[in-house]
Structures are given as structure tokens and as C-alpha cells.
Amino acid sequence: MYLWWSLLMIIKCVLAHNTPSSPPMLIWGIDIPQPESIFRYMKTFDLVRLLRPIQKDYMIVVYLASELTAKDINCPSCFPAMSQILPVVYFSQVEKPLRALNHLSRGSLKPGLTWHSLPMDGSEIDLEKEIRCQIGSIHGFNFGDRNMQAHDATIAAVLEVLKSCHIIHIYTALEEEATALRRRRVYSMSSLRHSHTDNINVIFTGDVGLKADPTNLTILRHELAIVGVQKIIQAKEIKLGHVVRYNRTYVKLKTGNDSLQMGLVGVQTVKKGFVLALKTDMGHMLIECLPVGGSWFITRIVFNTNMTFYPREMTVFSFQHSLCCQSVTAYSDEGWRVTLYSFHLDVMRKSSDSGYNPEYVPKPCWHCDKYISSVLSQSIFALAILFLVLCVGLIMLWDIGRNRFVQNVNDPDLHIKTDT
Structure with a gap:
């Protein structure tokens, strides 16, 4: 029983350690069902199943920041232009959104995401030549930073160029903020560590x-x-x-x-x-x-x-x-x-x-990394004692019934009848 419980805890700890990055996401331009709760976790292929039926009627433009948290999204002053656009759908956690969009683009008219690079010197780009209306296609802008007001201006400019096109705007990030992701992983590990004691909070x-x-x-x-x-x-x-x-x-x-x-x-x-x-x-x-x-x-x-x-x-x-x-x-x-x-x-x-x-x-x-902690050393010592006790017990069981008395040379053989 202890072996199975230990194996189960090891599997849970490995899964908790591999908690995937889940940045938030905003979707503008289409009326889709709102999530039941803002804390609902959306998996990668759930997003694929959500967007695939409507992909054939819309053009999808994706905007990627470097890192985002739910607190960044919940900032009306950061999106003065896009906050005026309705409808909008908010997802607090989306597992690996870039992977979902890559999977979705395989069935588009032009396979793969069409990426558009922004000038590093801050100069403007000609969006009319850079991006054109094409229903079913997927285009992407990788901003590479967290300047949300600049992102809002770029999204508004793209919307102005493609105002006559059926278009969906998706704003998310490549990764969840490192601090927030680390906090979730630690919380997951700590909850698993104390899940077997219901009476201790x-x-x-x-x-x-x-x-x-x-x-x-x-x-x-x-x-x-x-x-x-x-x-x-x-x-x-x-x-x-x-x-x-x-x-x-x-x-x-x-x-x-x-x-x-x-x-x-x-x-x-x-x-x-x-x-x-x-x-x-x-x-x-x-x-x-x-x-x-x-x-x-x-x-x-x-x-x-x-x-x-x-x-x-x-x-x-x-x-x-x-x-x-x-x-x-x-x-x-x-x-x-x-x-x-x-x-x-x-x-x-x-x-x-x-x-x-x-x-x-x-x-x-x-x-000064701890390769062997005090708890681990105590556990190894206790297991060594238990193993020693087990070995002694097995030796004692093995020797039960054996005759340890040495026979004298002048004595007759045991269990043999003689005339003398």
C-alpha cells in the first residue's frame, strides 16, 4: 500500500512540475459563447475546436506579447481603442495558444501562420501592402515586449486597414509571466504535498x-x-x-x-x-x-x-x-x-x-545546493534500519528446524539400531 501511494505521489509531483504555460487571451470581432467562469482553464485543442468552425468565414489576426498576466488584460486604460469594440471574449488561461494556432493554420487556405515583422527602429510600416483581406487565412504580429498601449495602437491600425473584412482579432502572449507561472507551479506542488492530510490546513x-x-x-x-x-x-x-x-x-x-x-x-x-x-x-x-x-x-x-x-x-x-x-x-x-x-x-x-x-x-x-536534505537522510537511515531488521528476521526463519548439535565420534549414528 505504501509503495503504491509513493508511486502515485511521484506521478502527481511530476505532473505538477510540468504545469504548462497558460497566458490570458482576448478575442474581438465575433460573438462566441462566454466561458462559464473567468477562472476556467482552456486546453490547447479546446481552442482549436472553438475556432475551426468559424475559420472559413473569417480572417484571423493574432497579436503576441512577450508575457502577459490576467492583471495586464484587466486594464481598460491600456486598450483605449480596442476597449470600444464589441463583442469581446476573455479567457483567463489558455494552454499554449501558439501551438493551437499553428494546428489551426494547417487547415487554412495558406498553410502556416503568416508573420509580419515590426521595424526595430520604431518607424511605421505600410499595413495596406503588408496585410490584405483573405478569408480563412491566419496572420500574426509578434511584438516581443509588454508595451500594451503600443500594441493597442497597432491593433487599431490593422482594424482600420481591414475594416471592410470579416476579421477576428486575438490578443495573447507567447508565454505566461514567469513569476505567475512559478507561483502556480509552487502552489500546485504545495497542494499535492498536503493533500493527504485533510485535517491540517x-x-x-x-x-x-x-x-x-x-x-x-x-x-x-x-x-x-x-x-x-x-x-x-x-x-x-x-x-x-x-x-x-x-x-x-x-x-x-x-x-x-x-x-x-x-x-x-x-x-x-x-x-x-x-x-x-x-x-x-x-x-x-x-x-x-x-x-x-x-x-x-x-x-x-x-x-x-x-x-x-x-x-x-x-x-x-x-x-x-x-x-x-x-x-x-x-x-x-x-x-x-x-x-x-x-x-x-x-x-x-x-x-x-x-x-x-x-x-x-x-x-x-x-x-550550496542541497543534494541530500535532512529529511531525505533521515528517511534513508530509517529504511536501512528496517532493511536490517527484515534481513535478521529472514535469517531466523531460515534457521528454524535445523539441528545445531554436533555428534560425538564415539556415539552411534542417529536413528540406527545396534546390538550393543
């Missing part, structure tokens, strides 16, 4: 950390160290019965000459350990690092002089590397936690190196 309130983006890092420099952080979040765990909530606070780093300070455990060098002092809008954050076996070890984090946080995972990196972590989380005894996202740390051990030197090349990254 755990509420996840948001930020799970983003992958490192060098353009968003805040870089702090010191003579002996360079620190890069994307963001810092302090959270308080609040338990109300079976409900778990997290009260999150974004900690803003201050930038300036004294934004990063460094204290040494030794007299003049960092060989015996050091303490980083990051200046934030809520006070100073102290990060203590000590040398252990040829590596640096982050022992604790002190925030605002009154809360001490201890990492549960051993965050270490060698002297010849710089630390590159997607996230570093430390916990306090009072239920608080602090997380540093996209945390980078490079320590200068040579007297010739300086963190202020613009030509300094950081040492190679020491990634």
Missing part, C-alpha cells in the same frame, strides 16, 4: 525565492569582502490550531560607503574568522563565519542586536571559492526566520586582493 503566503539574477543583486564592497544579495525576508511563524501562517517583512539593504563593515576574530587577518555587518533599514545584520577544516562555516546570524538565528543546514565553502547560494535561511528559538536570497560572498585572504578593486575577478563559485 496549511496556508502558504507567497515568496519562495527566485533564481539568481545578476541584474537584481545589491552589491556591497569592503576591503576584505564582497557581498551580493537579491533580497532579504524576515518571517514570523504563527500557528492558530492547525493553521500555519507566516508574517513576512522585506528587509531593505542600505547602500553607501559604510553599508558593509567587517570585524575580525584575529588581530589583522581573516584566518581566524570574521563577522560581516550589513546595514539595513531595520538595523544591522551580523553574519558570523568561522574557519572549520579548511573551509568557512556560517555559524549564526544576529539581526538588530536582539535576535539570533542559527542555520539548520551546514553552509560551508572552501577558502579557494566564493559562496553562491540560491537562499540561506536561519531560524531563531522564538519562531522567527530570516532568508537571504541569491546570497554571494567572496572573502579576500591575500593581502594583494581588495574588494574595492574594479578589476578583481571573484573566485569560482561554491554552490
Whole structure:
């Protein structure tokens, strides 16, 4: 039973991880049935079945932004021209719309989507020569950005050129916004993780950390160290019965000459350990690092002089590397936690190196990805104990009934009658 349940959970997790990109969609120019709910999810071939019967009577023009969310579509001021056109149908989630349109174009008069490129220098194009009325054909404009007001002007210009043509305008995106898609995938994974406990209601309130983006890092420099952080979040765990909530606070780093300070455990060098002092809008954050076996070890984090946080995972990196972590989380005894996202740390051990030197090349990254988490290691240990107990039990069952007494040489053979 446990094996089947584990297999089912693995399949669900794989499916949740492969949650497809589903951007929103607007359709102008035709009266089609409205979705039963704005939260209805439309699959790829549902869109094909919706548009295929009406394709022979209309020309279809598709406009693709780079990324869109439902919040972008729900913006009347972003579409001053197209908001005046009725009827309009809104779909909040459409699975891979470009794939559906490619499939639909196979049955059109001119196979494939006819793409029209926009000038990169911002100059205007002659739409009358670029696009002509042709019932049953499919044309596309790939804007490549999220400037919705410029998109609205282009759609209005195309509508003016093809005002005498039976035409359907479809506005969507190549992909769903990356942040929204990541949030849906995390929510899907968390709901699967807790679906087997109906009596426990755990509420996840948001930020799970983003992958490192060098353009968003805040870089702090010191003579002996360079620190890069994307963001810092302090959270308080609040338990109300079976409900778990997290009260999150974004900690803003201050930038300036004294934004990063460094204290040494030794007299003049960092060989015996050091303490980083990051200046934030809520006070100073102290990060203590000590040398252990040829590596640096982050022992604790002190925030605002009154809360001490201890990492549960051993965050270490060698002297010849710089630390590159997607996230570093430390916990306090009072239920608080602090997380540093996209945390980078490079320590200068040579007297010739300086963190202020613009030509300094950081040492190679020491990634702190968790290949074996504490939960996984405990599970492996428990399975090893169970396997050992099973082996001992099988050996004991196998030995039942065997005669272990050694016969004496002078004794007669067992079960043999003799005259003496």
C-alpha cells in the first residue's frame, strides 16, 4: 500500500512540475459563447475546436506579447481603442495558444501562420501592402515586449486597414509571466504535498525565492569582502490550531560607503574568522563565519542586536571559492526566520586582493545546493534500519528446524539400531 501511494505521489509531483504555460487571451470581432467562469482553464485543442468552425468565414489576426498576466488584460486604460469594440471574449488561461494556432493554420487556405515583422527602429510600416483581406487565412504580429498601449495602437491600425473584412482579432502572449507561472507551479506542488492530510490546513503566503539574477543583486564592497544579495525576508511563524501562517517583512539593504563593515576574530587577518555587518533599514545584520577544516562555516546570524538565528543546514565553502547560494535561511528559538536570497560572498585572504578593486575577478563559485536534505537522510537511515531488521528476521526463519548439535565420534549414528 505504501509503495503504491509513493508511486502515485511521484506521478502527481511530476505532473505538477510540468504545469504548462497558460497566458490570458482576448478575442474581438465575433460573438462566441462566454466561458462559464473567468477562472476556467482552456486546453490547447479546446481552442482549436472553438475556432475551426468559424475559420472559413473569417480572417484571423493574432497579436503576441512577450508575457502577459490576467492583471495586464484587466486594464481598460491600456486598450483605449480596442476597449470600444464589441463583442469581446476573455479567457483567463489558455494552454499554449501558439501551438493551437499553428494546428489551426494547417487547415487554412495558406498553410502556416503568416508573420509580419515590426521595424526595430520604431518607424511605421505600410499595413495596406503588408496585410490584405483573405478569408480563412491566419496572420500574426509578434511584438516581443509588454508595451500594451503600443500594441493597442497597432491593433487599431490593422482594424482600420481591414475594416471592410470579416476579421477576428486575438490578443495573447507567447508565454505566461514567469513569476505567475512559478507561483502556480509552487502552489500546485504545495497542494499535492498536503493533500493527504485533510485535517491540517496549511496556508502558504507567497515568496519562495527566485533564481539568481545578476541584474537584481545589491552589491556591497569592503576591503576584505564582497557581498551580493537579491533580497532579504524576515518571517514570523504563527500557528492558530492547525493553521500555519507566516508574517513576512522585506528587509531593505542600505547602500553607501559604510553599508558593509567587517570585524575580525584575529588581530589583522581573516584566518581566524570574521563577522560581516550589513546595514539595513531595520538595523544591522551580523553574519558570523568561522574557519572549520579548511573551509568557512556560517555559524549564526544576529539581526538588530536582539535576535539570533542559527542555520539548520551546514553552509560551508572552501577558502579557494566564493559562496553562491540560491537562499540561506536561519531560524531563531522564538519562531522567527530570516532568508537571504541569491546570497554571494567572496572573502579576500591575500593581502594583494581588495574588494574595492574594479578589476578583481571573484573566485569560482561554491554552490550550496542541497543534494541530500535532512529529511531525505533521515528517511534513508530509517529504511536501512528496517532493511536490517527484515534481513535478521529472514535469517531466523531460515534457521528454524535445523539441528545445531554436533555428534560425538564415539556415539552411534542417529536413528540406527545396534546390538550393543
